[in-house]
Amino acid sequence: MAIGDKSGLSPGGATRDAFGKALETLGERFPEVVVVDGDVGNSTRTEAFATAFPDRAFNVGIAEANMVSVAGGLASCGKTPVVASFAAFLLCNAYDQIRMSVTFPAQNVKLVGSHSGISIGEDGPSQMGIEDVALACSLPGMTVIVPCDEISTGKATEEMLQREGPVYLRLGRPAVPRIYEDDSEFVIGRANQLRDGDDLTIIANGLMVAVALDAAAELSDQGISARVLDMHTVKPIDEPAVAAAARETQAIVVAEEHSANGGLGSAVAIAVSRTTPVPIAYVNTGDCYAESGDPDGLLEKYGLTSGRIVEAARSVKAN
């Protein structure tokens, strides 16, 4: 059974594809946008923009450090650089450049990390960004967005370009189910409630939103009513939505395709403890590196399934 089947979602495309398409489309409307690529434009999908606007695209080679600082320099000249690479290479390889050339000077650079999480599959752990959200969130002034489907990714891309200041947009490699309609609302920093429920709230982002909706359908069959929030913006997190969920449903499960520390789980835990302390359970890749394999098999083996969310929900309710 594929992700989204249990909740009746229709199939969709990959978020990286939606980003690439949106960026190319928005190129005319945002003349200050330039792309800085570390020779992975055909993977991150900035290639379409580079083809359409060759004078506004720079492939600096396999040199992420230089790539990010060049973007910082372009931003200081009033450009809106979009820097795209694999999430792992962008955040881990060029972390200090993001710190010194982007966030510390508060430059208007848009960082886009594709191939996040373990669902990239066969290429293995060296290519899997599982620390990127934690790293991005740790940087003062950074906005961190993890969209869950094609439509919200297109809207997130547009909102990112309109927003002043550093933004990290996290994308995935595989096709994911369609969650939203063309006219659905997407506002940075505001969670979308996809399903209402009284017994607990599942807060998810990225690929795990569809998995959460599957889990909610399963829980419903078991007589448990779960609210589902798409927390696409990890930072700044929608604290009122988290507080309302805690207050109204008294239990929370956080599901994300990221390591256990510093990601959405941590952000939700801080928001809950600041506002309305209630039990929280966590579904993530844990404190380990994954391995090569087929994406579905990896998600199963490393616990990113609706079954695991259901287990977490039952345990957190039993508390």
Place this chain on the structure above:
Amino acid sequence: MSLEDQRPTIEELEDKARVLRRHIIEMTTEAGSGHPTSSLSATEVVTAIYFGGFLNYNAAEPDWTERDRFIMSKGHAVPALYAAMAEAGYFPVEDLATLRKLGSPLEGHPNVRRLAGIEASTGSLGQGLSIGLGQALGCRIDGLDSRVFVVMGDGEMGEGQVWEAIATAHKYQVGNLTAIVDQNGYQQTGATSDVLDLTPFAPKIESFGWHVQTINGNDMSEVVSALETAVDITDRPTAIVAETQKGFGILPVLEEAGDMNFHGQALPAEVAEKALAHLG
């Protein structure tokens, strides 16, 4: 009247360099910390760029779109830059005494968010040339002929990112970027030749397709003449390897004090006094 026509004489620039050196020593000793000797080695270069008619700027309007840009990539040498900026009118000379103190925009390393006229926040070595490259490309996209000057340290050249930037500047034939390597021969723990010897710099940088000159970077006429050559080249990036001495201007005083490196520390008051007397 062009910048070139306003160029002061070498003697006038040497006098200005002496003023900057006095500021560097006074402000770091007042602060009780900082990198005076790393600043002193770069003083001729900074003086010539700011006051020799090479940098097009407007202290009253620091964000003026058509300005040239100066980046102190070896951020610890920022006292030399602050001294030049004060003399250029970006802020009152008296403010130099606030260096490194709580609330002062004159931080220990340059911070664009605190001080108008600073073009890049530096202090984590190796990033200034990449940032300058981005600015050079940004100016080019906008059809501006602004030039970007980046001053780096010879120890800083150990950062791999510097060489990434050198390669990329060649790829894009960035003709409005000038890098100056302040080759003062020392870094934190000792001689650069002992720590990680990357000399000779000139053939290495040249091999990436840059125009490179090697000069005595503490000789004002050589600095001015090298900058004149560099700014006339617009079809490729240019580098000046400035062979300098760390603490230039007060070397006998450092020798007497028994430390020719004096890295990362302010001169004690009595040494500073001797240094100022030596400068005259």
